[in-house]
Amino acid sequence: MLQSLIREAASRFNLGDNASRFVRLLVDAVFDNDNGGFAGLRKRFEDAGLGDLFASWIGKQPGDNVLQPDQFSAGFGETASHQIAQRLGIAPALVNVAGATLLPKIIGLVTRGGVIPIARPADYESWFTAAPAAAAARDESGGGWWKWLLALIVLGGLLLFLLRGCKHDEAATPPAEPATSTTEPAAPVEQGNASFDFANVDGKVTVAGKLPSEADKTRLWDALTATYGAPNLSGDITVDPNTLPAGWLDKLIAALPDLKDAGLKFGFDGDKLKIDTAGLSDEQRFALSEKLRGLFGGFEISGLWDRAAAALAGLKSGFSGDDLVKALNLMNVYFDTGSNTITRDSLETLTNAANAITQAPSGTRIEVGGHTDNTGDAAANLALSQQRADAVVAKLAELGVGEGILTAKGYGQDKPIADNATEEGKAKNRRIEFSVQQ
Template identity: 40%
Template structure:
């Protein structure tokens, strides 16, 4: 079995695409083959969209994940819609599928252990195999030449630098420490707070420490913050300092590392848990936030194993999930709710059908609002399906701005109108 066949087989099983997996891979491979400069041209598109680092990680075999909104920005909404029609999928679902398949496909089309991938073992498809095969071979040759030229330039530049600038007496090699993520752990114990972490600069260390001292007093802050110049600057630091008074309730544990935030609020009162969750969702939604507690999640967890479909839908309608602005991808603070929703839906009897209705605010053209809501509904349905909810159980329905529940003239009202409503069909 060729590497491409293994990729198709994995997609068919993991994404539950069945025979349609080959169609999606064929469409993607043909699309890459038609780009000017093939795979390198696709990489240029991602660079111009500001997500070139993701594309280059795939070429190295790292396969960092990409969300549907980033994919739309790199490929273009029109091209993505055209490809979705060729593959026979709704645009929202197709974007999520491509976000899963493109990283391993780029890795496959680049190299395997430094050698060009052989894709001739089996035809991709009757109408796409020739173009794809030529593109892959051409990309492989160009990639090798580009790598050789790049390595030569780097070596020549490094040699010139060492000859002209390095002190004659110092011939030892200096190893550069790997770049690590900034890390901070806060544990509130009554009137005391324990802190531990790693930050890139002494100025960062002082800012965080002084903010904690101002909140708790010098004698009540314990622990240590290390300074490590090889650490990436944290994006969460300014937000954390600004919202410390609202976050650090007695009994809370908060762990921040890179793009990930973990919160343990089980020891807090209900009111404090809601307050902490509200601050994290309002100001840290761009991060992968886990451990949030909301009334909707609490209602889902409180459902008995034999809960009726009506009771499950009532609980589901207490949850809140949010999407990236003008995109189909969920925000990082919605993942806990997504998992709890999937767990509740998996308990429903076979044959149950539930409508997943997505509403938007009225900001913009009505037709565009309806199209966006439909894409978001399809994206949410697929995300739940990937968490083992049967695809036949859910119907995606985009309502656009047709049924507002608040005044669209205020931001608070528009936020209420951007919602997901579950409805039992049978």
């Protein structure tokens, strides 16, 4: 039942002999009664703000990239993923990358027809072994004669070996006592990050990088050639089997046709993305930053150039509190769905904000207001907006903003700035808003 996933774990994620054990541990978690079984796993994803995503896998055949590595860690449990890493002797990051791809498919398989499993099925063990149906059918129909012939050949060879051995028994030297091995078990090989660097200078593209397989290299190189043309492409991508899977590869390949601006530079190092758009116009920088942030929202991104970054960088010496909050309110701070957890791609945005706030005139006091759309319960929205405002204040304090400058207040859904009847309006209403306190 799970052989295709085991093969995928072995080949795509270089898990080798650990592939079957890895898939087994993921499936065991679905039926782990000590942690609530399927319902308990689903509840953990709901608590992480990923309940709707988890529900979308039930009775379906999820594809790749429906779950990000950081989301897997949040829903499956960081402790549980680290335990798997320790048991198999692999990097925790590999558990999160492979688990993000395989767990949704496992959920789809164990909930075929939309039926929620409540107990481990009787044929559970057979899920992890290849079914010998075809071989059994041949034996029952009399097609197993060749096995008897093979056995006779082996037996004959064994007898010949023993007869020859008898002739040399008298002269044989007694065998030495076997040496006791003191060799320590080999330590697991440290796996490095997949990487990729890209630079477009006047339409000539230079790349460098490292990927875990020849197949990944071929896919990426073919996509680069198709997008930019062989005469405009140079560089090299190496293959190292001890490299973690590139969680960005599929999305990058799909995005290449939109990444043709001369002057663009960017690079991946594992789940970190660094962007350099300094050679582009402001409008190009805004558009590309927005696109890359949308594609790789779960990554730690540096070099984003949005209107807030431009406004904060443009503040003149001696700026007022009003100038500051006008720039701050151009920011987009993102959170995990239904959660007050700030996404990793918002870190640089808040770092820029913290640097500007620390330069504000003495005595400046700023309120950080949290706002939601009108989806769901009003009281729950109010609580969530307060939690998100608190999270932003805490992060800015962590980034260097002094005590007493910021206060947090949640407004829930009571102060919309757009029509909640549209998704675009709801997106505008879900916001962090800064205001100067007199």
